[in-house]
Amino acid sequence: SPSGSLWPLPRSLSILPPQLQLAPSRFQLVHGPGSTAGPGPAPPLRALCRYYDYIFGYSQWQNRGQRPLHAGTELLQLQVIISSKDSEFVKTITCILSISIKDQLSVTEPMAVLKAEKVWGALRGLETFSQLVYEDDYGSFLINESEITDYPRFAHRGILLDTSRHFLPLKSILTNLDAMAFNKFNVLHWHIVDDHSFPYQSTTFPELSGKGSYFYNHVYTPTDVRLVIEYARLRGIRVIPEFDTPGHTQSWGKGQKDLLTPCYNGEHRSGSYGPVNPILNTTYHFMTDLFQEISQVFPDTYVHLGGDEVDFSCWKSNPDVTEFMKQQGFGTDYAKLESYYIEKILGIVSSVNKGYIVWQEVFDKGVKIKSDTIVEVWIGNLYTTELSNVTRAGFTTILAAPWYLDYISYGQDWKKYYNVQPLNFSGSEKQKKLVIGGEACLWGEFVDATNLTPRLWPRASAVGERLWSSENVTNIGDAYNRLVKHRCRMVRRGIAAEPLYVGYCDHEIREL
Numbered sequence: 001s002p003s004g005s006l007w008p009l010p011r012s013l014s015i016l017p018p019q020l021q022l023a024p025s026r027f028q029l030v031h032g033p034g035s036t037a038g039p040g041p042a043p044p045l046r047a048l049c050r051y052y053d054y055i056f057g058y059s060q061w062q063n064r065g066q067r068p069l070h071a072g073t074e075l076l077q078l079q080v081i082i083s084s085k086d087s088e089f090v091k092t093i094t095c096i097l098s099i100s101i102k103d104q105l106s107v108t109e110p111m112a113v114l115k116a117e118k119v120w121g122a123l124r125g126l127e128t129f130s131q132l133v134y135e136d137d138y139g140s141f142l143i144n145e146s147e148i149t150d151y152p153r154f155a156h157r158g159i160l161l162d163t164s165r166h167f168l169p170l171k172s173i174l175t176n177l178d179a180m181a182f183n184k185f186n187v188l189h190w191h192i193v194d195d196h197s198f199p200y201q202s203t204t205f206p207e208l209s210g211k212g213s214y215f216y217n218h219v220y221t222p223t224d225v226r227l228v229i230e231y232a233r234l235r236g237i238r239v240i241p242e243f244d245t246p247g248h249t250q251s252w253g254k255g256q257k258d259l260l261t262p263c264y265n266g267e268h269r270s271g272s273y274g275p276v277n278p279i280l281n282t283t284y285h286f287m288t289d290l291f292q293e294i295s296q297v298f299p300d301t302y303v304h305l306g307g308d309e310v311d312f313s314c315w316k317s318n319p320d321v322t323e324f325m326k327q328q329g330f331g332t333d334y335a336k337l338e339s340y341y342i343e344k345i346l347g348i349v350s351s352v353n354k355g356y357i358v359w360q361e362v363f364d365k366g367v368k369i370k371s372d373t374i375v376e377v378w379i380g381n382l383y384t385t386e387l388s389n390v391t392r393a394g395f396t397t398i399l400a401a402p403w404y405l406d407y408i409s410y411g412q413d414w415k416k417y418y419n420v421q422p423l424n425f426s427g428s429e430k431q432k433k434l435v436i437g438g439e440a441c442l443w444g445e446f447v448d449a450t451n452l453t454p455r456l457w458p459r460a461s462a463v464g465e466r467l468w469s470s471e472n473v474t475n476i477g478d479a480y481n482r483l484v485k486h487r488c489r490m491v492r493r494g495i496a497a498e499p500l501y502v503g504y505c506d507h508e509i510r511e512l
């Protein structure tokens with residue numbers, strides 16, 4: 001296959017026979033003339049060091065002494081040229097880049113050039129460049145003369161990690177950010193809290209994690225959260241936290257009195273609690289303060305507000321809720337109460353200048369949502385109809401339904417994820433444009449640090465290519481050949497990605 005081990009497949013590429021050698025002691029990754037350095041502690045500069053290691057640091061010949069250098073043409077430099085100063089995180093990250101290895105008239109040795117509009121495109125291009133380098137049987141590093149132009153098909157390419165069902169140590173989150181960058185994902189959807197535990201350490205409400213985490217040290221301190229965000233940023237990945245309410249909040253109740261609805265058994269409190277109590281003003285004061293904090297801690301312009309799977313039975317049992325329903329004229333329609341709650345939360349989050357993503361139920365139940373709300377489609381087999389419905393109503397959407405990677409099965413299920421065509425639903429061109437991408441979701445009921453990485457990779461890589469490459473990149477045989485190599489490369493770089501099928505990797509597996 002002419003595309004060798006490239007993953008995801010670029011938009012257009014031509015790889016030619018002439019080969020060039022790279023000598024680790026001489027090869028340089030540098031900013032080209034006129035390149036803007038990028039903002040703050042510049043991601044590209046740090047990335048250059050990282051990619052030097054990815055290219056040369058994991059050689060199978062590492063301990064075999066001097067590498068022989070063949071006589072022939074040597075590639076001395078990769079110049080990275082970024083043209084736009086505007087490098088902040090934006091909703092749509094566009095990157096157009098080209099790598100070309102050209103003979104420069106004034107230079108006797110060839111050099112590679114990577115041109116990108118933005119820092120984020122340059123990061124993706126460095127990944128592609130590193131994937132083009134290979135080792136021959138004598139341990140020489142080689143690259144073929146190539147021309148590549150690349151940019152993603154979808155702007156939102158996410159991975160959902162769940163740190164509530166099981167606590168994930170920082171190291172396993174960071175490792176997966178590395179793997180995401182290797183697969184050109186750009187959004188970490190951090191499902192940080194849920195019923196089972198509340199590991200987010202809030203400075204405003206320290207009792208939430210103080211009482212709601214599994215264990216005193218199973219928390220993400222403000223420093224940990226900053227570290228994740230910065231580590232992600234340097235890899236071109238946005239971090240979108242999810243604070244799911246009013247359901248999925250059992251752990252919240254431990255550290256915040258009166259937040260959850262007390263359930264009744266006939267006339268008496270049963271001792272158990274239901275969703276967030278929507279009838280108390282104190283609920284909204286609390287949420288205002290919490291989201292104020294969240295909006296400052298997480299720099300992304302979006303917060304995920306959940307809104308899925310709200311169970312009405314506790315609300316129905318509670319006489320104060322019944323009374324409130326009467327006063328508000330909701331009758332016995334508890335979906336109206338849920339809408340009342342969610343509309344207030346959306347108002348609070350807007351007032352702290354964040355946009356929001358919600359799970360599809362919020363749309364399905366007819367909650368009044370602002371026109372710029374992003375609806376995430378997650379429910380089972382009817383997702384194509386749901387995509388039609390959501391986009392017909394004019395909402396931007398993200399597709400997760402066919403990519404619930406927590407469902408495991410025998411054999412090569414990556415093919416099922418690969419074969420999904422996100423835009424194969426009935427709707428106009430305008431509707432199709434509202435699908436901004438998708439997410440591979442690894443819910444944590446049966447996943448902790450021991451099995452997270454092998455369960456996610458390379459299965460999520462299939463989703464990565466579907467969201468990045470052209471619509472017509474559908475040849476499963478070619479994908480298999482490339483993915484086997486890509487998986488070995490991930491393993492070589494320290495990612496414990498599971499095998500696709502029988503076979504072996506060229507290099508020894510390093511300690512993981």
Ligand SMILES: *[C@@H]1O[C@H](CO)[C@@H](O)[C@H](O)[C@H]1NC(C)=O
Nearest residue numbers: 002004015016017018019144
């Ligand atoms: C790279 O060049 C070699 C030697 O000319 C050639 O055999 C090989 O097919 C080329 N690789 C690709 C991916 O085109």
Ligand SMILES: *[C@@H]1O[C@H](CO)[C@@H](O)[C@H](O)[C@H]1NC(C)=O
Nearest residue numbers: 278279280281282283284285
């Ligand atoms: C709750 O807030 C509403 C609207 O601001 C106000 O009318 C009501 O009196 C408040 N209720 C309590 C118990 O403070």
Ligand SMILES: *[C@@H]1O[C@H](CO)[C@@H](O)[C@H](O)[C@H]1NC(C)=O
Nearest residue numbers: 364382383384385386387389
């Ligand atoms: C889409 O909308 C139609 C018409 O309103 C409705 O019948 C159908 O149940 C909806 N589909 C989904 C998956 O929600």
Ligand SMILES: *[C@@H]1O[C@H](CO)[C@@H](O)[C@H](O)[C@H]1NC(C)=O
Nearest residue numbers: 384419420421422423424425
């Ligand atoms: C698109 O969806 C239709 C209807 O579900 C199906 O028959 C068709 O095979 C799909 N096409 C592709 C390319 O997936």
Ligand SMILES: *[C@@H]1O[C@H](CO)[C@@H](O)[C@H](O)[C@H]1NC(C)=O
Nearest residue numbers: 011012470471472473474475
């Ligand atoms: C996909 O379509 C593009 C543009 O139409 C074309 O250049 C490319 O060769 C096609 N790729 C495949 C794998 O068919």
